[in-house]
Amino acid sequence: MSDTVRDAPTGSPSSNGLEDPGARSGATRGRASAIVGRTRDAFAATPIWAALVGIVGIGWVVVTLDGGTFFASGNLTNILQRSVALGIVAVGQTVAILAGSLDLSVSYLISLASLVGAETMDGRESMLVPAILLTLAVGAAVGLANGLVVTKLRVNPFIATLGMALILRGYIENNYDRPTGSVPESWESFGYTRMGPIPVSIFLFAGVALIVGTTLRRTRFGYHVYAVGGDEQVSVLSGLRTHRVVIAAHVICSVCAALTGLFLASRLGSGTPRVGTDGGYDLESIAAVVLGGTALAGGRGRVAGTVGAVLVLAVLDNVFNQLELDPFLKQAVRGVVIIAAVAVYAQRRKGRQQVATGTAAA
């Protein structure tokens, strides 16, 4: 499928060969322009950023007409702060979807991670790092289980992760019935500290997005993820250990979910059994991923797109908040936005395919 090759990390869709545009022209200047080039490609390949600018614009107009101030620093903080939790888990979900899979168990894993993390921390600074490591390990274990069920038992990821969600839910309900544990000062302040209007936690989100995004586009493993998601049979025939790739993708997804749980624990001061489900992170993260331009079938898309989509959703939320609109209306609008965006992406793809294969629209 031509799309797999096109979206593989070898340059922008319009470049001719495998050359990195800036690699030849002298060390520092070359690298700087390479970075600029890559960033530009990232934005060009993810139209969601253009939509983000558009929505910010519309939002500003609407809010100002309503008598509010859109660009108040409190607002900026609100938008960024609200992006962190969904953002981290959506980045993980991107990897799972790119590999041709999907993870519906993330909300319960987030709740569990917050509980395990806060309980282990128990308010003590000394337990902070062990708690984080333990929680991430739990996340990795769940991801491993998901990956194994999907690959070895050949269970459709929808069902596999739905089953895992139920298992996690049963475990949580059986063992926890109230906010549990407590986070030490330093971790709690992580959720609240701001540099001006910018919350410190946004750097966690940015960091995760950068690491995962770079892994996907700059490493062989990342290339394999695209290949397996794009066409599993071809990948198998090309000698890829597809099972390992899918399992690793699930592990990354679940570790991101666990990280989100830890972050939420810092915001809430403790872990709670409902924090994951209250946020609706399972369907929200999938929505963010497809809104960002990643194909649900796998093999196409970028973390940059997901990041843009998360910001779009946060801005929409914020605008609705400012206008004090009914949250039910917001939900309906969200549904329309998601369908419309994916329809637009699909039409663009169809258009590009027809251009590529020389068939004009009928």
Place this chain on the structure above:
Amino acid sequence: MTDATLTPPTGPTPAGDVVEAPPRPSLAARAWRSVARSAPIFAVLAVLLVWIAVENPNFTEPPGFLAFLKRAAPLAVLAAGQYFVIVTGEFDLSVGSLVTVTVVVAAQVLADNPDSTLPVIALVLLIGVAVGIVNGLITTRLQVPSFITTLGMLLILDGAVFYWTDGAPKGSLTEDFRTLGRGGVDDVPGLEQLPWSVVVFLAVGVGAVLLMRANLGKQFMAVGDNDRAAGLSGVPVARVRTIAFVLSGGLAAVAGILLGGFAGVSAQVGDGLEFQAITAVVLGGVVLGGGRGSVVAAIAGALTLEALFTLLNLLGVSGALEDTVEGVIIIAAVAFAAFRLRSDR
């Protein structure tokens, strides 16, 4: 693979004897094997039903068993609808919210027009069909994956209906309207009462089987198995898929009528039903991705799910553990089906 025992070898065997054919398995064993091979769900369902009967002897009597069917009917109808969508290779996540819409809209309209039961039923069925058409069109014409289309539709329906009612359903369902879900035909010989929902359930079941035997059913299968090949052999793929969504939407409205009748107006009547319906279909051995599975098995999957809940209730298994058990069973069932799929090919 020929059955070597059917024809005895000509000529003397190495041992010099004539090989005798092994004794044929008994009728019961053959019947059991054919059932188990076609869809293990029937065997599982049978086991669960027997277990329930052991725990609760009332179950063996018609009123007890009919009460169970009455309760299971809405999910069974939903599973039939979902089956059509899944067998064509798609998902329909909007059925839960469609059930909620059905109940809330019916309650609202009946509040002001209590005597218009039939028009209201027609109205909600129309809504279900319309939603199905929209789902179908968006998926086929706009090329949006059905997971996303129906997910978006779920958000839209839920948001719209609660926005319309300001967060709380108004009005109530009249006795007339609730007859289908709650009432029945009295004085049926042998049974005390034949619940209407059981009648509807049987009608839907029979209709679905007939549909799958007809041309349209074969087209569903073809589209699910390989839509490109189906398209090339003249099957109107987009139309067939849309019809599947229409059936799913319409049957969701029917399920809403049954549920609303059974339990009355509630703000969360449809919560999670889409996942239950998909689970039921998958338990019945229908493969996600399409092209395989029988509608009877899907309905059996719904009955199995209900039987499982009933059994766990009877055994006093605590609510939390119920979830874990359900999760493991779902994974095991699909793994099993996937394994059989691979070993058959």
Place this chain on the structure above:
Amino acid sequence: MRKRRWIAGIAAAALLAGACSDDSDDTEASGDDGEEAADIQGGLDSEFFSQEEMDAQLAMRDMEPEGPADKPWEQAIQPTYVDTAQYAQPGGGWKVCFSNAATDNPWRQVGFTTMQAEAALHPEIAEFTVLDAEASDDKQISDIESLTGQGCDALIVSPNTTATLTPAVEEACATGIPVIVFDRGVNTDCPVTFIKPIGGYAFGADAAEFLVDEVGEGGKVLALRILPGVDVLETRFAGAQQIFEENGIELVGAEFTEGDAANTKSIVSDYIAREGELDGIWMDAGATAVAAIEAFEDEGLDVPPISGEDQQDFLQKWNDDELTAVAPTYPTYQWRTPVIAAVKILNGEQVPEAWNLPQPKITEETLPDYLNPEMGPLFYALCGCQEMPGFPENWQ
């Protein structure tokens, strides 16, 4: 072949493990005397339980509240007043802000509508800003942070969860604006006032005492609960459990309905089949009470004594079918009080530090006063809104 058997084995094992879990099998424990036959989660065993709080609440039921008898939302039981002169802003033109946990259930919907109507009654409130946290702790924390930056003169908070919203409320208090908390509390004394009706223990006890009177010792009662782990519901169940234990009522089960009517009906039918008959039904909330009643009707049985809540559909059914019932309430009129408190505070008037509102229960005698067939099935009669402008249209 081996794999297939292995998978089937796991499934069977899981099913058996679930069935034979450490939760007691009904048939085993039914011979015990005085102890519950079924496994009961939470309630008295829950970490939420506080005997001290329960005793305090049960005592409050018999105390005479201060304030106008015809306006229970302005009354307070045994109040200790605090000064609010430092917050006074004479002249009106106030901006009052409200961080709402959610509007995702009819109780909150009715309450919120009533609150908005109350705010409209006070011309001194120039702006009433509301942020809806959609039942997410994380969002509510962000909402409160956002509101504190918007120059509110007073902040009303209905917290989504007690423990986790405490830091955000403390931060809001630290900015110097008066904070009013209602419905659910927080673990800090910094708010100017904390408004609530008497509480969950009293709710559960009211219902339980009624059932004890009607059912008598040794009677079999089924408890229907919505969800585990919700503090306001755990306290209700705990209150009931203690009353039942003290009076020899046999609690045959405490099932979770998840607030779903179909589920409720199925559970009650199952119990009727299992127990043969039930002498009473205790519910921790009334949203699915009608479904529970119908379960008996469908079996052709008389409806036993039942406790519900002040939803219109339950009251109507109670009236029409002449049932033996009681409706304890967690009055939605408590949504009026925070606005009244804000007005008082900004006027410099004293308010009770712990503002405990009376919590009436609807009985056979008072039922006609609260019945209102004009209203929707999930309308809560104790809204204190019947005399307000815009009634009934705005609440329909």
